[in-house]
Amino acid sequence: MNDFRQLHETNQYNDAMFPYEMYCVNRRGMMPPGRGYMDLHWHEELQFTLVTKGAITIQVNGYDYQLKTNEAIFINCGYLHMTTDISEDGEYVSFNFPAKLLSFFSGSRMEQEFVLPYTTNLALSVTVLKQEIAWQKDIIDILVELKDTIRNHDLFGREYFLSMKTVEIWYILIRELSKTAVRLSDSFLSKQHRIQAMLTFIHTNYAETVTVADIAASANISPGECHRCFKSLLRTTPKNYLNAYRLSKSVELLNDHSLSVTDIANMTGYNFTSHFISSFRAKYGESPAKYRSKNMQDRTSGGMLLR
Numbered sequence: 001m002n003d004f005r006q007l008h009e010t011n012q013y014n015d016a017m018f019p020y021e022m023y024c025v026n027r028r029g030m031m032p033p034g035r036g037y038m039d040l041h042w043h044e045e046l047q048f049t050l051v052t053k054g055a056i057t058i059q060v061n062g063y064d065y066q067l068k069t070n071e072a073i074f075i076n077c078g079y080l081h082m083t084t085d086i087s088e089d090g091e092y093v094s095f096n097f098p099a100k101l102l103s104f105f106s107g108s109r110m111e112q113e114f115v116l117p118y119t120t121n122l123a124l125s126v127t128v129l130k131q132e133i134a135w136q137k138d139i140i141d142i143l144v145e146l147k148d149t150i151r152n153h154d155l156f157g158r159e160y161f162l163s164m165k166t167v168e169i170w171y172i173l174i175r176e177l178s179k180t181a182v183r184l185s186d187s188f189l190s191k192q193h194r195i196q197a198m199l200t201f202i203h204t205n206y207a208e209t210v211t212v213a214d215i216a217a218s219a220n221i222s223p224g225e226c227h228r229c230f231k232s233l234l235r236t237t238p239k240n241y242l243n244a245y246r247l248s249k250s251v252e253l254l255n256d257h258s259l260s261v262t263d264i265a266n267m268t269g270y271n272f273t274s275h276f277i278s279s280f281r282a283k284y285g286e287s288p289a290k291y292r293s294k295n296m297q298d299r300t301s302g303g304m305l306l307r
Helices: 109-119 134-149 158-177 186-205 212-217 223-234 238-253 261-267 273-284 288-300
Strands: 021-026 029-031 046-053 055-060 063-068 072-075 081-086 091-097 126-129
Touching: 021 081, 046 055, 046 063, 046 134, 055 072, 063 072, 063 126, 072 134, 081 091, 091 134, 109 158, 126 134, 134 158, 186 212, 186 223, 186 238, 212 223, 212 238, 223 238, 238 261, 238 273, 261 273, 261 288, 273 288
Parallel strands: none
Antiparallel strands: 021 029, 021 091, 046 072, 046 091, 055 063, 055 081, 072 126
């Protein structure tokens, strides 16, 4: 069976004794470096994402969730997700932390009754949090407080403060949703494992000639079932996903000015440069050369990351 390492993000924490990170993201990048914008992935940590400016669209297992300023979303561990769109002025922060932070200690009653039931069977997959609902606003207010204090390393008992606030968020979430949490079916989990295997195959072999039959074979299913999995979980076709992934990799390569557009086309699985250019223009609204030039101007003008 394929492993899922290319889709699996392993968060690199600055402090191994306190594995907690806030990622700040806009259209131009992420600080500290990580994955998220136009980069499908999953991780073992829980995640709360707060939109601080503008609007974003996050895709989780094929469903799109649109969020605007001062709205947030919870994404459980193990779920395939990525940010598919950020408005020109959009900014957001994501808080990632392991579930064990909520348990106090391994084997505790808190872990057995209030953490594992909601994480191991994915009972709480994704929850959008809005200002109009009181308990959701309470969580958003705490996320804003965390955002404003997490970089304050002079705060007394900083780790305690962050831990207490995060446990409070979790308590509110499961208090409100525990009665409606439903365990996902085995068939859905099987479908998720299949899509992870197929996406890993694409991410490994995108530079080669890849057919739908090849993609299906990586998960030991038929091409027809392959199409159904992609439509069900990602709302696209295997071929369209492959093309979109090739284009996303080409954007990364455009930052290397030693590579020509033809080089990049060949490196991302396009047999003809003209096909690459037309596909790129259809997705990004401009040619690869113009995109590269524009990106270079953004970098030299200092329009980089939010702090």
